[in-house]
Amino acid sequence: MEGSTKQFRKRNAILACLQQTHAHPSAEMVHEMLQKTHPDISLATVYRNLAWFKSQGMIQSLGTVNGIERFDANTAPHVHFVCTGCSAVIDLPQIAVPHSLETDTEKYAGCRVQGCQLTFTGLCGSCANS
Amino acid sequence: MEGSTKQFRKRNAILACLQQTHAHPSAEMVHEMLQKTHPDISLATVYRNLAWFKSQGMIQSLGTVNGIERFDANTAPHVHFVCTGCSAVIDLPQIAVPHSLETDTEKYAGCRVQGCQLTFTGLCGSCANS
DNA sequence: GAAGAAAATGAGAATTATTTGCATTTATTT
DNA sequence: AAATAAATGCAAATAATTCTCATTTTCTTC
Numbered sequence: 001m002e003g004s005t006k007q008f009r010k011r012n013a014i015l016a017c018l019q020q021t022h023a024h025p026s027a028e029m030v031h032e033m034l035q036k037t038h039p040d041i042s043l044a045t046v047y048r049n050l051a052w053f054k055s056q057g058m059i060q061s062l063g064t065v066n067g068i069e070r071f072d073a074n075t076a077p078h079v080h081f082v083c084t085g086c087s088a089v090i091d092l093p094q095i096a097v098p099h100s101l102e103t104d105t106e107k108y109a110g111c112r113v114q115g116c117q118l119t120f121t122g123l124c125g126s127c128a129n130s
Numbered sequence: 131m132e133g134s135t136k137q138f139r140k141r142n143a144i145l146a147c148l149q150q151t152h153a154h155p156s157a158e159m160v161h162e163m164l165q166k167t168h169p170d171i172s173l174a175t176v177y178r179n180l181a182w183f184k185s186q187g188m189i190q191s192l193g194t195v196n197g198i199e200r201f202d203a204n205t206a207p208h209v210h211f212v213c214t215g216c217s218a219v220i221d222l223p224q225i226a227v228p229h230s231l232e233t234d235t236e237k238y239a240g241c242r243v244q245g246c247q248l249t250f251t252g253l254c255g256s257c258a259n260s
Numbered sequence: 261g262a263a264g265a266a267a268a269t270g271a272g273a274a275t276t277a278t279t280t281g282c283a284t285t286t287a288t289t290t
Numbered sequence: 291a292a293a294t295a296a297a298t299g300c301a302a303a304t305a306a307t308t309c310t311c312a313t314t315t316t317c318t319t320c
Contacts, residue, residue: 009268009316027307042270047307049268064194067278068306079231081239090239097248101209101225105250109211109220114252118227120235122244139287139297157278172299177278179297197307198277 010041014049018059018073024080024089026068062089063117079118085127092120140171144179148189148203154210154219156198192219193247209248215257222250 017033018025025033031046050071053059062070062080065087072091079092095118102113147163148155155163161176180201183189192200192210195217202221209222225248232243 011268040270044271044308045269051308064197064306067194079235081235081241081243083241084244090241092235092238094238095231095234097231098228101227101248102250104225105209105211105222108222108224109250110255111211111213111220111250112252112258113211113250114214116248116250118231118246118248120232120239120241120243120246123242125240128242141297170299174279174300175298178280181279194277 010038010045011049011052013038013041014046015053015058015073018050018053018071022091024062024070024072024091026070028068030071062119065089077116079120081120081122081124083124083127084121085123088124090124140168140175141179141182143168143171144176145183145188145203148180148183148201152221154192154200154202154221156200158198160201192249195219207246209250211250211252211254213254213257214251215253218254220254 013034014030017030021033023029027043027047027050030050031041031043034041034046050059054061054071057075059071059073060075062072064070065082070089072089074091074093076093077097079095079097081090081092082088083090097116097118102116105111106113143164144160147160151163153159157173157177157180160180161171161173164171164176180189184191184201187205189201189203190205192202194200195212200219202219204221204223206223207227209225209227211220211222212218213220227246227248232246235241236243
């Protein structure tokens, strides 16, 4: 089924694109990046496949930055920094949210935690120096 | 200017509405909640004033939940839990993000951190038991 | 390898949350 | 009270995303 032979699927190109960038792109950014190698992929297909990958847990959404949804092929929990100047998103794989915060959350909110997202905002190096 | 005498301003009603709820409402939810006491406030005014309060740092946005922006009159940094079942947002004022994570972020990303948002997702008590 | 079934795609229309223009109302200043 | 400034309602405009449907591509089965 999945690891089939004929890989003409544009789906693969979309996933590969996400995996090869650290830009945490939006659907339009993915579409843009694919123009060079796959100029015949429509924006609708990018949206469709991103939604599908997300539903399969193969990618994650970072939520919206300036009203635009951003995606990340790295599904491992990790921290992000979002620049309010240029909307860049930076990974911080070195930093981990203490597990105690999760158990405390379940305790205080009486809920079952399934995911966690820590996002710092501010100015990236470039934007801070300009 | 601000603390003027005639407080007919619907703006006040909108802020008060946000301050009196823990629902982290969207613009439409605010508009809905105000129908009872201020049925003549238009949705555009709600949007406009929420944007204005945000620009003044008087309220904060939690970002979007299911594509809809949610607001919080509590501007103090605090953790949120978002239920993926019913889209409820719960405050967790008891929980604090260790400050070391912020300094580490600045170190690794070479950036200036100005804000931080920790959001746990999962199922709230009600949704977990159904 | 061909026929039929299933999945994926493109193009553009539809949807929906949000924003905006503009005329009117309300508040503030003089 | 007149003049100025700010806020509002309404409807139209935007813009990101989703959906419809006809067509193409891939997979299955013979």
